[in-house]
Amino acid sequence: MFIEDLRNDFYNLLLGNRVLLLVHYDVDAICTCKILQGLFKSDNISYTLVPVGGISELKTAYEENNEEVKYVVLVNCGGTIDLVDILQPEEDVVFFVLDSHKPTDVCNVYSDGQVRLVYRDEEENIPNFDDIFRDDDEENEEEMPSGREDLEAFVERRRQRREWETKRNDLMFNYTQFSYYGKPSACTAVELAWLLCRSGVEYTWAGCIAVSAYAATHTRSPAQALLDAHALHRHLAAQLPSHGASVSMEKDAFLPLYRTWSLENALKYSPVVAPHLRLHSLAGADRLRQLLADMGIPLQQARQAYRSMDVELRRSLLDALDAAADKHHLPRLTHATYLLRRDHCAPLAALDIVYCVMALLELEGPGGFQLALASVDTSSAECEARQRGLGAARRGLAAAAALAGATLAARALHHAGPFAHFTISEGAAECEWGPWWLAVCARWAGAGAGRGAGAVLVAAPRGRTVLLCGVPPPQRTDTRNLFGAAFEQAAAKCGASVSLDHFDSAVVTLPAAQRPQFLDALTALLA
Amino acid sequence: MFAEKVIELIKEVDRNPDTIDQYNDEKIRQIIEEMHLLFKLNMNDANATTENRSLWTTVQVRHSALERNKRCILAYLYNRMKKIKTLRWEFGAVLPPDIRELLSDDEYQWFSKYSGNLALYMRSLGQDIGYSGIDLTENLKPPKSLFIEVLCVVDYGKLELEDGDVVMLKKNSRHYLPTSECQTLIRQGILKQIM
Amino acid sequence: MESTEELQFSDDEEEVTAETVLKTLQCAWQNERLSPEILPHQNDMVECMLGQIQHMERNINKLSKTDLRTSIHKMEISRIKFIICNYLKTRLNKIEKYCIPILNQERQRIETDTNYLTPSEYKYAQEYVLNMENHMKNVVLNKMPGNMQVFEMNKMAEHPNLQTHVFLKANETINGVVLEDLTGEDEEIDLEEGSQHILQYKPIADLLKNGKVTLL
Numbered sequence: 061m062f063i064e065d066l067r068n069d070f071y072n073l074l075l076g077n078r079v080l081l082l083v084h085y086d087v088d089a090i091c092t093c094k095i096l097q098g099l100f101k102s103d104n105i106s107y108t109l110v111p112v113g114g115i116s117e118l119k120t121a122y123e124e125n126n127e128e129v130k131y132v133v134l135v136n137c138g139g140t141i142d143l144v145d146i147l148q149p150e151e152d153v154v155f156f157v158l159d160s161h162k163p164t165d166v167c168n169v170y171s172d173g174q175v176r177l178v179y180r181d182e183e184e185n186i187p188n189f190d191d192i193f194r195d196d197d198e199e200n201e202e203e204m205p206s207g208r209e210d211l212e213a214f215v216e217r218r219r220q221r222r223e224w225e226t227k228r229n230d231l232m233f234n235y236t237q238f239s240y241y242g243k244p245s246a247c248t249a250v251e252l253a254w255l256l257c258r259s260g261v262e263y264t265w266a267g268c269i270a271v272s273a274y275a276a277t278h279t280r281s282p283a284q285a286l287l288d289a290h291a292l293h294r295h296l297a298a299q300l301p302s303h304g305a306s307v308s309m310e311k312d313a314f315l316p317l318y319r320t321w322s323l324e325n326a327l328k329y330s331p332v333v334a335p336h337l338r339l340h341s342l343a344g345a346d347r348l349r350q351l352l353a354d355m356g357i358p359l360q361q362a363r364q365a366y367r368s369m370d371v372e373l374r375r376s377l378l379d380a381l382d383a384a385a386d387k388h389h390l391p392r393l394t395h396a397t398y399l400l401r402r403d404h405c406a407p408l409a410a411l412d413i414v415y416c417v418m419a420l421l422e423l424e425g426p427g428g429f430q431l432a433l434a435s436v437d438t439s440s441a442e443c444e445a446r447q448r449g450l451g452a453a454r455r456g457l458a459a460a461a462a463l464a465g466a467t468l469a470a471r472a473l474h475h476a477g478p479f480a481h482f483t484i485s486e487g488a489a490e491c492e493w494g495p496w497w498l499a500v501c502a503r504w505a506g507a508g509a510g511r512g513a514g515a516v517l518v519a520a521p522r523g524r525t526v527l528l529c530g531v532p533p534p535q536r537t538d539t540r541n542l543f544g545a546a547f548e549q550a551a552a553k554c555g556a557s558v559s560l561d562h563f564d565s566a567v568v569t570l571p572a573a574q575r576p577q578f579l580d581a582l583t584a585l586l587a
Numbered sequence: 588m589f590a591e592k593v594i595e596l597i598k599e600v601d602r603n604p605d606t607i608d609q610y611n612d613e614k615i616r617q618i619i620e621e622m623h624l625l626f627k628l629n630m631n632d633a634n635a636t637t638e639n640r641s642l643w644t645t646v647q648v649r650h651s652a653l654e655r656n657k658r659c660i661l662a663y664l665y666n667r668m669k670k671i672k673t674l675r676w677e678f679g680a681v682l683p684p685d686i687r688e689l690l691s692d693d694e695y696q697w698f699s700k701y702s703g704n705l706a707l708y709m710r711s712l713g714q715d716i717g718y719s720g721i722d723l724t725e726n727l728k729p730p731k732s733l734f735i736e737v738l739c740v741v742d743y744g745k746l747e748l749e750d751g752d753v754v755m756l757k758k759n760s761r762h763y764l765p766t767s768e769c770q771t772l773i774r775q776g777i778l779k780q781i782m
Numbered sequence: 783m784e785s786t787e788e789l790q791f792s793d794d795e796e797e798v799t800a801e802t803v804l805k806t807l808q809c810a811w812q813n814e815r816l817s818p819e820i821l822p823h824q825n826d827m828v829e830c831m832l833g834q835i836q837h838m839e840r841n842i843n844k845l846s847k848t849d850l851r852t853s854i855h856k857m858e859i860s861r862i863k864f865i866i867c868n869y870l871k872t873r874l875n876k877i878e879k880y881c882i883p884i885l886n887q888e889r890q891r892i893e894t895d896t897n898y899l900t901p902s903e904y905k906y907a908q909e910y911v912l913n914m915e916n917h918m919k920n921v922v923l924n925k926m927p928g929n930m931q932v933f934e935m936n937k938m939a940e941h942p943n944l945q946t947h948v949f950l951k952a953n954e955t956i957n958g959v960v961l962e963d964l965t966g967e968d969e970e971i972d973l974e975e976g977s978q979h980i981l982q983y984k985p986i987a988d989l990l991k992n993g994k995v996t997l998l
Contacts, residue, residue: 615921615922619922619925619926622926622927623926623927626928627927630928653927657926660922661922661938664917664918664921664922665938668914668917691921693917693921694917694921696917697913697914697916700909700913701913704906704909704910704913705906707905707906708874708902708903708905708906711902712828712870712902721863721867721870723867723870723871723874725867728864729864730857730860730864732857733853733856733857733860766860767860
């Protein structure tokens with residue numbers, strides 16, 4: 061069921077009780093977690109926080125920690141699976157689900173109170189209850205009809221039932237065909253903070269980071285992103301100057317981490333610019349130099365750290381980027397994004413923090429979760445976790461660029477019908493990456509391939525298993541991912557033992573030996 | 588030279604003011620032997636001095652050496668006693684085995700007696716009004732807030748809170764718990780406070 | 783520190799509010815921490831405060847868990863508990879450090895019924911000295927030759943340094959405090975009410991114990 065009143069039906073129920081917080085490994089979840097933690101602390105709500113990466117981890121975490129816990133809050137996990145079925149909880153345990161993964165499982169939607177969805181997304185077309193569930197009691201009576209009228213009625217009932225079932229299957233197929241992302245959970249959390257009269261710079265900033273995360277990976281269409289931004293706009297406008305920190309929405313370059321790098325590196329390793337410059341080809345470096353020349357920036361300046369660049373050049377950077385993008389037929393290089401301005405510190409871009417958090421979560425090994433939570437903090441000027449994360453993000457972007465470039469140069473991107481796929485060579489460090497960074501690589505390779513880029517599938521072998529991650533084609537309006545349903549069906553067809561453990565259904569693991577037949581089945585399915 | 592070994596003992600105790608070293612049984616034995624030797628020499632000479640006064644200074648020197656040895660040994664023991672006392676306040680009545688090894692058996696006996704004495708005293712506090720004693724080893728720092736956020740560093744298992752809730756302390760899990768519950772565990776190193 | 787004014791503790795002899803008791807206890811705690819020697823005990827105050835805590839805890843349990851007053855009261859209770867524990871602990875530390883002179887003095891004081899230690903503390907001190915003596919004897923003294931075996935109590939004693947300087951505030955006007963100088967010249971000064979000074983501890987020790995001055 062859906063919750064109508066955030067404050068009374070969700071937050072006020074938690075007061076005075078212990079809560080189990082289960083949080084997924086992604087930027088939105090970290091930001092939401094930060095906001096919820098802040099709210100819980102100010103109300104002395106005792107909680108236990110456990111990060112979960114997949115369905116099996118969710119189950120283990122729940123089983124270990126569920127003693128005497130009445131309220132479980134799931135952040136960005138559990139919305140797309142039948143919670144009651146998988147977790148087998150006690151009768152009186154209540155689950156609050158704040159998940160931006162869509163489509164929401166219908167059992168969660170129509171649960172009678174045990175599973176409560178905190179936010180209702182208007183974009184979802186959830187089928188009506190009667191269209192999917194039907195009282196089947198009467199149909200199980202297999203008494204043999206006696207008499208002709210009874211026989212006719214029986215046949216008629218049977219026919220109606222089949223008709224209903226076909227309609228139901230259609231509805232469900234359409235509903236679950238694509239997987240996509242709804243409104244960022246952090247935005248809902250910011251709303252909640254607002255309702256509790258507790259909003260402040262820290263929460264607004266966390267919301268901004270979450271929105272930027274979806275913008276950076278193009279997982280929300282521009283129209284949707286605009287709606288999200290609009291929701292945050294109110295909070296931005298209502299900011300009181302606290303601790304000399306303020307968040308503002310400004311035009312900024314769409315180059316991740318450019319303030320911490322040199323301009324040349326930022327251009328080389330930007331997932332938006334670099335693929336179109338085709339840096340893996342021979343003429344790529346020339347194109348980059350030409351671009352810089354058109355922007356009016358000497359090569360020497362571009363190669364030194366951004367902070368040391370000439371002030372005049374820095375001021376004119378945004379205009380120069382726009383002009384050069386037009387001339388070189390590149391996608392837009394500037395966008396409206398959020399900056400955190402603090403006294404005596406350089407401004408911090410939300411985009412940078414997105415990459416920082418994901419680098420900490422997926423590239424830094426264990427302990428990354430704690431560091432990621434710390435890096436979203438606004439209070440400390442010099443945050444060690446943030447420095448570490450930014451360093452790791454720089455390395456990550458450079459590695460992704462190298463990998464995509466190597467793949468394209470070696471023509472290892474195989475086109476198989478509607479999608480392209482490539483495999484990371486075994487033993488490479490990138491095999492250990494998490495799905496988010498693999499998706500960055502995949503998009504990079506896809507964009508660099510030119511030629512009407514379609515969907516891309518990347519395979520990362522890890523010992524006996526292979527992690528497959530699929531990204532949809534980089535269209536601007538439709539960001540829905542069809543790989544989720546496709547994986548499931550392909551697995552059913554070829555009998556591969558696919559583990560659908562991840563909450564993002566476009567990420568699966570399967571034994572390495574079964575990869576070829578799985579890919580064949582997938583190609584056949586999507587052709 | 589006399590009374591040189593004993594200085595090494597003092598240096599040992601002084602070297603690490605915060606931690607306790609292994610009880611140096613060997614050195615103590617040697618020093619006591621030295622003292623016996625000195626004493627015997629002195630006895631011999633003292634009996635002889637009644638006739639010959641020139642030996643009196645030697646006796647004096649040896650006697651001073653004896654006194655010095657005694658004083659230093661007692662200082663060594665006393666300082667170790669002080670360090671053991673802080674162990675009681677830090678670890679509670681049961682010492683971890685690696686620390687237990689550093690104490691001699693006699694010292695461990697003293698520790699047990701001290702522990703017992705302290706427990707007896709703490710139990711007697713507030714007896715007249717119906718308290719069953721106050722544990723003074725809790726509440727060592729002024730309280731900053733009612734709840735603190737902690738990170739569990741090792742697999743501890745279940746922790747039962749005062750109001751009946753049970754918390755599962757697994758490695759790398761974070762919790763937000765009342766300060767009073769966490770104090771002992773933080774001291775033992777099982778939980779770590781997150782700033 | 784806001785206190786629960788509505789709770790009153792009435793004794794047989796006099797009516798004291800919880801607030802006064804807490805203030806006295808705080809004062810005693812401050813003095814104890816800052817003075818070099820052990821001061822007369824305030825066990826009545828301690829017990830009274832403990833009783834208050836029990837009362838407050840009972841009240842809190844009646845309130846709902848989410849009431850703002852619950853957390854404020856809980857905070858206050860934990861602060862009071864800390865003060866009591868720290869006060870008792872400071873006294874214990876002093877007892878352990880200066881055990882032998884304290885015991886000697888206490889024996890004399892008990893006869894005039896002006897003891898500084900509570901009965902439990904006194905027992906603790908005696909046990910402590912006994913333990914120490916036995917330990918020393920068992921470990922080394924019994925192995926030492928002949929006349930070295932004596933456990934010389936006076937030599938083992940640590941005496942508090944009464945010559946240290948302390949900050950103090952006078953609670954009332956005091957005339958005629960005699961300060962001893964190293965050169966033997968005595969100086970007599972007057973302390974105005976509310977004035978603050980730095981003086982040697984020894985001359986004002988008695989004034990502290992009477993409550994006429996407070997250490998800062």
